[in-house]
Amino acid sequence: MIYLKSFILLGLSLNLWAAPIKIVTTLPVLKNITEEIGGDKVSVQSLADPGQDAHFVQPKPTFMKKLREAKMFIEVGLDLELWGQKIVDSAGNPNVQRGKPGRVFASAGVSTLETPAILSREYGDVHPYGNPHIWLDPVLVKKMAKNICNGLVAVDLPNKAFYEANLKIFESKIDKALVIWEKKAKSIAQKKLVTYHRSWSYFARRFGFDVLEQIEVKPGIPPTPKHRDEIMALIKDAGVKTILMELYYDKTAPEYIAKRTGVKIVQVPIDVGAIPEAMDYFSLITYILDKLAA
Amino acid sequence: MVKAILLLGLVSLSAFGQSTDPLIDRVEQLEDKINSPQQRPNLFNPGITAFGNMLTCAGQNCGSIFQLREVELDVRGSIDPWADGVIIIAVEGHDGHFHVDVEEGYAVLKKLPILDDAPWGLTLKAGRYLQPFGRFNQIHLHDLPQINQPLVIKAFLDDHAFSRVGFSGEFFIPTPGENNSLRLNLNLINGGGLAFINVPNPKYPAGLGHLSWFWDLAAEHDLEVGLSAYVEHNPANPNPIQLYGTDINYKWRPYHLGDKKSFLLGGELFVANGFKGLNNRWPLGFFVWSQYQLNQWFYPSVRYSYAQGVKNELLQAAGVYLTYYTTEFLRLRAGYEYDIGKNQNQFLFELNFVLGSHPVEPYWVNR
Numbered sequence: 001m002i003y004l005k006s007f008i009l010l011g012l013s014l015n016l017w018a019a020p021i022k023i024v025t026t027l028p029v030l031k032n033i034t035e036e037i038g039g040d041k042v043s044v045q046s047l048a049d050p051g052q053d054a055h056f057v058q059p060k061p062t063f064m065k066k067l068r069e070a071k072m073f074i075e076v077g078l079d080l081e082l083w084g085q086k087i088v089d090s091a092g093n094p095n096v097q098r099g100k101p102g103r104v105f106a107s108a109g110v111s112t113l114e115t116p117a118i119l120s121r122e123y124g125d126v127h128p129y130g131n132p133h134i135w136l137d138p139v140l141v142k143k144m145a146k147n148i149c150n151g152l153v154a155v156d157l158p159n160k161a162f163y164e165a166n167l168k169i170f171e172s173k174i175d176k177a178l179v180i181w182e183k184k185a186k187s188i189a190q191k192k193l194v195t196y197h198r199s200w201s202y203f204a205r206r207f208g209f210d211v212l213e214q215i216e217v218k219p220g221i222p223p224t225p226k227h228r229d230e231i232m233a234l235i236k237d238a239g240v241k242t243i244l245m246e247l248y249y250d251k252t253a254p255e256y257i258a259k260r261t262g263v264k265i266v267q268v269p270i271d272v273g274a275i276p277e278a279m280d281y282f283s284l285i286t287y288i289l290d291k292l293a294a
Numbered sequence: 295m296v297k298a299i300l301l302l303g304l305v306s307l308s309a310f311g312q313s314t315d316p317l318i319d320r321v322e323q324l325e326d327k328i329n330s331p332q333q334r335p336n337l338f339n340p341g342i343t344a345f346g347n348m349l350t351c352a353g354q355n356c357g358s359i360f361q362l363r364e365v366e367l368d369v370r371g372s373i374d375p376w377a378d379g380v381i382i383i384a385v386e387g388h389d390g391h392f393h394v395d396v397e398e399g400y401a402v403l404k405k406l407p408i409l410d411d412a413p414w415g416l417t418l419k420a421g422r423y424l425q426p427f428g429r430f431n432q433i434h435l436h437d438l439p440q441i442n443q444p445l446v447i448k449a450f451l452d453d454h455a456f457s458r459v460g461f462s463g464e465f466f467i468p469t470p471g472e473n474n475s476l477r478l479n480l481n482l483i484n485g486g487g488l489a490f491i492n493v494p495n496p497k498y499p500a501g502l503g504h505l506s507w508f509w510d511l512a513a514e515h516d517l518e519v520g521l522s523a524y525v526e527h528n529p530a531n532p533n534p535i536q537l538y539g540t541d542i543n544y545k546w547r548p549y550h551l552g553d554k555k556s557f558l559l560g561g562e563l564f565v566a567n568g569f570k571g572l573n574n575r576w577p578l579g580f581f582v583w584s585q586y587q588l589n590q591w592f593y594p595s596v597r598y599s600y601a602q603g604v605k606n607e608l609l610q611a612a613g614v615y616l617t618y619y620t621t622e623f624l625r626l627r628a629g630y631e632y633d634i635g636k637n638q639n640q641f642l643f644e645l646n647f648v649l650g651s652h653p654v655e656p657y658w659v660n661r
């Protein structure tokens with residue numbers, strides 16, 4: 001009888017102490033969403049540093065080592081993480097190959113903006129499948145969370161109900177926050193923006209901003225003096241008051257423009273964890289809107 | 295018109311939406327869909343890239359002033375879910391004559407045929423490929439950080455690149471800690487024909503191994519140390535022919551500056567042994583180089599190379615280079631090379647262009 005009891009206890013404890021599913025994401029924002037859905041059933045590592053440009057992360061052998069052990073690999077997709085496939089290729093992990101349940105593209109099913117009608121390097125070099133910076137629209141983040149949830153269910157069916165319940169909670173948290181964010185955005189009088197890179201299209205569409213131009217000539221192509229001068233003329237003509245840019249872009253051209261036009265530079269993180277004030281998705285969006293309102 | 299129909303059709307759906315204005319969201323999404331072309335239309339076609347490399351040379355021992363050094367065609371894609379294929383055909387130009395060479399042509403198996411899991415992340419490669427003896431030998435002409443391969447590679451391995459037919463297996467060796475990674479690459483190849491021995495035909499089987507230990511020293515600093523060994527059983531020699539090498543590369547790349555700054559310092563050392571006519575001297579060669587990225591466009595670089603005991607010659611060369619990228623697809627490079635042994639000067643100007651599906655990669659810094 002005592003034996004039986006201890007067997008049951010042992011069985012229970014094994015179940016309770018089931019090792020969390022090892023997951024690797026490309027970006028910290030994906031880690032954040034995955035943790036919201038996966039809770040204590042997952043252990044998530046992000047490869048990129050939140051202060052890095054997601055397009056240009058160096059595919060290091062230590063990343064491959066991390067991915068080797070993973071049950072799941074989550075990336076945004078749309079060729080945002082140009083380095084993601086390289087890591088998969090060298091990791092030698094069958095779980096995360098394209099087409100396996102352990103390979104998740106968070107952008108699946110999202111219809112992109114700025115999808116080029118013709119694929120040509122003439123149109124810049126880092127957004128061949130349309131704009132991949134989808135996570136700056138909270139409504140699209142719900143879609144990303146759903147894709148991640150589907151991925152978790154596919155690799156861990158016994159916990160389906162747990163993941164789906166967490167997804168519901170996350171969605172309602174987004175819906176609640178969205179009401180506050182939209183109110184905040186409405187209160188910002190200056191809706192016209194110039195941005196550095198085309199990262200803000202979804203954010204602008206959601207919150208009613210109007211991105212008139214980019215300081216980059218084309219996505220991935222840095223500013224030329226001629227383009228910089230055109231931007232200055234545009235800023236004066238259209239009465240733009242704000243340049244919105246990520247922390248990691250070079251400030252030389254924006255500062256040159258600001259000095260001559262009086263426009264304000266708003267520099268913000270674009271990913272979770274880059275600064276102490278934006279350690280999760282909700283505080284990230286709040287921080288960006290607060291900075292724009294300031 | 296489209297909008298009106300969509301709006302009509304969607305009125306009934308709007309009740310299920312969760313966002314503040316689901317109807318507008320849905321219309322926007324559908325509009326995007328209508329306006330977007332099909333994504334990834336070339337799903338089943340391999341990626342095809344063409345590289346062109348032109349060199350202008352002034353000074354001593356230049357040959358033609360203007361040379362189209364190489365045109366390379368790179369075709370790659372997935373063979374099936376578990377295998378990728380790569381074919382690289384180089385058309386090399388020498389003073390107005392061209393010859394075609396299959397620089398690489400191989401298949402990579404990402405999963406073993408019977409096993410469900412790849413032990414230690416084992417990947418197998420079969421075909422002709424650039425051999426992993428050090429790091430520079432695996433870099434194609436169009437990707438080099440300087441204008442030519444270092445003379446050490448030319449003196450010990452091959453005039454162009456040491457590419458051979460064979461099999462390779464690469465796997466991780468477990469190491470403690472998350473900040474380092476140890477990988478071993480073992481190869482069984484057609485040996486012979488190495489530049490430092492005068493055996494022209496690759497005939498004898500050879501083994502080649504490369505062990506690479508990568509360290510994340512700190513967030514923006516990393517170090518990679520490699521050891522290479524090549525052993526060939528050649529009946530013309532009393533002992534197996536041996537070549538050993540070590541390569542070391544340090545990289546600094548600040549995150550907050552995107553791809554605008556970087557610093558690289560590296561070198562490779564080769565030592566050979568075990569063939570006739572050695573006279574107790576071990577042929578030895580090394581090169582050291584460095585590159586500092588000033589901004590998104592300019593990359594100055596220096597290199598010094600030394601080799602002794604190969605065909606009883608002492609070879610020494612130094613070079614300074616300045617590279618300018620408009621994007622990663624078009625690169626201009628000016629260089630000055632001084633051959634110390636022969637007391638020869640060369641002024642070089644290189645133009646490199648890339649056409650086709652080659653993905654955007656953050657320059658040589660990331661390879």
Ligand SMILES: [Zn+2]
Nearest residue numbers: 126197198219
């Ligand atoms: Zn982008």
